[in-house]
Amino acid sequence: MSILNNQDIENKHITVNEKPDNRISQEWDVVYADEWKGEPGKGELNEEYGLYIERPFYIQSAMGSKRYLEVINSRNMVIKTKSTVKTQQWWFDQKSFTIKTKLNNQSWDITGGKGDQMRIWSTNSQWYQIFKFNGSQFVNVEKAARVLDVDGAKDEEARKVIVKANNG
Amino acid sequence: MQVLAVDGEKDEEARKTIVANNNGRVSQKWNVIYLDKSGKDETKGLNEEFGFHINRPFYMRSRMPMKRVMQCHGAGWIHLNRWKKNRNDQLFWFDEKTKTVHSQQWKNYAIERYSNGGHPYMRATTTINSRWW
Numbered sequence: 001m002s003i004l005n006n007q008d009i010e011n012k013h014i015t016v017n018e019k020p021d022n023r024i025s026q027e028w029d030v031v032y033a034d035e036w037k038g039e040p041g042k043g044e045l046n047e048e049y050g051l052y053i054e055r056p057f058y059i060q061s062a063m064g065s066k067r068y069l070e071v072i073n074s075r076n077m078v079i080k081t082k083s084t085v086k087t088q089q090w091w092f093d094q095k096s097f098t099i100k101t102k103l104n105n106q107s108w109d110i111t112g113g114k115g116d117q118m119r120i121w122s123t124n125s126q127w128y129q130i131f132k133f134n135g136s137q138f139v140n141v142e143k144a145a146r147v148l149d150v151d152g153a154k155d156e157e158a159r160k161v162i163v164k165a166n167n168g
Numbered sequence: 169m170q171v172l173a174v175d176g177e178k179d180e181e182a183r184k185t186i187v188a189n190n191n192g193r194v195s196q197k198w199n200v201i202y203l204d205k206s207g208k209d210e211t212k213g214l215n216e217e218f219g220f221h222i223n224r225p226f227y228m229r230s231r232m233p234m235k236r237v238m239q240c241h242g243a244g245w246i247h248l249n250r251w252k253k254n255r256n257d258q259l260f261w262f263d264e265k266t267k268t269v270h271s272q273q274w275k276n277y278a279i280e281r282y283s284n285g286g287h288p289y290m291r292a293t294t295t296i297n298s299r300w301w
Contacts, residue, residue, distance in 0.1 A: 001228075001290060003248050008232035014246040015288040016281050027231040032224055038253055095250075097234060130233045141233045 002026045008125075039094060050133035051092035056102060058088055062136070063155035071101050077108070077118040077161040079150055096125045099138075110140065116162040118148065137166065171196050180299050210264050220262035225272050227251065227258060238290075243274040246290040266298050 004013040006025040017026065040046050042054045051057075059069035060082075067079035070088045082088070089102035098107035101120050109121035113128035123129065131138045131148070138148040146163040173188040177195035190196065214221050228238040230248060239249040240257045251258065259272035260279070268278035277292035285301030 003230065003232070004289075008230065008234050008236065008248075010236070010249055012248045014238055014248060014290040016290065017288070024231050029229045029231060030220065031227045031229050032221065033226060033259055034224070036227065039251060125234060127233060 001028065008127075042094075046092065046094060048132065049092060049097065050135065051099070053094045054091055056089050056091045058082070059090060059138075061150060061155070063150060063153075065155050067155070067157070069161060071103060071120050072158065074103065075119050077120065078158045079155075079161060080158055093123075096123045096129075098123055098125060098129045099131060110146075110163050116146070116164060118161045118163060139166070172198065181297055215262065215264060215267075218262065218267060220269070222264045223261055225259040225261050228260060240271045240273060240277070240279075240292045243271070243277050243292050246279060246292065266296050268296055268298060 002015050002017045002023070003025045004015050006023055008025070040053055043052065045052050061067050061069070061079050063079075065081075068082045068088045069090070070078055070080040070085070072078050072080075072087070080088070086102040090099050091102060092098075093100050093107070096107060100107050100123070103120075105123075106120040107123040107125075107129045108131060109119050110128040111117045111119060112121070113126065121129070127142045128140070130141045132141065133139075140146045140163055145166060147166045149162055149164040151160045151162045169190050170187040171190045173186055174195040175184045175186045177193060179195075188196070210222055212222050212224065220226070229251070230236050234250065236248045237251050237258050238246050238260070239255070241247055249258065256273040257271065260269050261272055261275075262268075263270050263278070266278065268280075271277045271279070271292050274292060276294055276296075278294075278296045279290055280293050281287065281301040282289045282291045284299070
């Protein structure tokens with residue numbers, strides 16, 4: 001069984017494909033109701049995503065100056081010196097599985113799935129908006145598993161933030 | 169040599185049996201089950217061949233990022249939807265007797281491939297014939 005057009009979208013028809021093609025849209029888990037407590041609620045840890053639900057947080061770069069992730073011009077993500085502005089505050093939304101800004105509740109977005117620039121955008125929960133935190137890196141859910149990265153590894157004010165192949 | 173066989177190799181209710189040339193296919197193979205060994209139909213536990221626990225409600229959850237689950241829509245089409253607490257139309261159970269997967273909301277509906285398998289969409293139906301679709 002598969003999902004129509006391989007799209008992870010609400011109300012998509014369940015279909016049967018003639019040939020398996022190893023896409024994740026054909027993969028399912030049978031989860032018995034008496035063993036599953038359901039999705040975690042507000043304030044609880046989503047273990048798969050590594051983040052607490054609706055609990056605001058900052059994101060600090062591990063580079064020398066320990067700058068914070070910030071959104072500038074209400075759009076682009078950069079690193080800047082710590083402040084208390086909402087543009088540096090983020091929260092994890094269980095409904096969309098996206099990380100949102102406290103500024104206007106838009107979600108992280110890899111420029112609509114094209115390129116590598118990180119920005120905030122209206123929430124659509126497509127693959128280019130979904131990241132998991134593994135304790136030290138924010139990893140995109142696409143197969144390439146690109147991670148959040150400071151462009152050119154330059155620890156400077158307002159340096160843009162991108163996604164890049166994991167270099168550890 | 170001719171052997172007992174299911175006509176046309178069709179695994180359907182009330183299908184006639186015939187004798188045919190031996191081709192070694194499953195439609196010509198049988199088990200003899202003695203009454204004193206047959207026992208009752210299982211009502212719980214794992215059916216290893218089908219991979220489901222019998223009569224035990226379950227979700228079918230996609231491995232795509234949103235982890236949506238299958239949901240019966242009005243005892244008809246089956247769609248992908250976000251999990252919601254206490255929704256029986258997102259739960260299914262395996263029926264050992266018919267070897268089909270049923271909706272927990274509409275318990276006499278089994279899931280099938282629409283149009284006797286001729287259409288790729290999945291739906292729920294009360295016409296349970298345990299055919300391949």
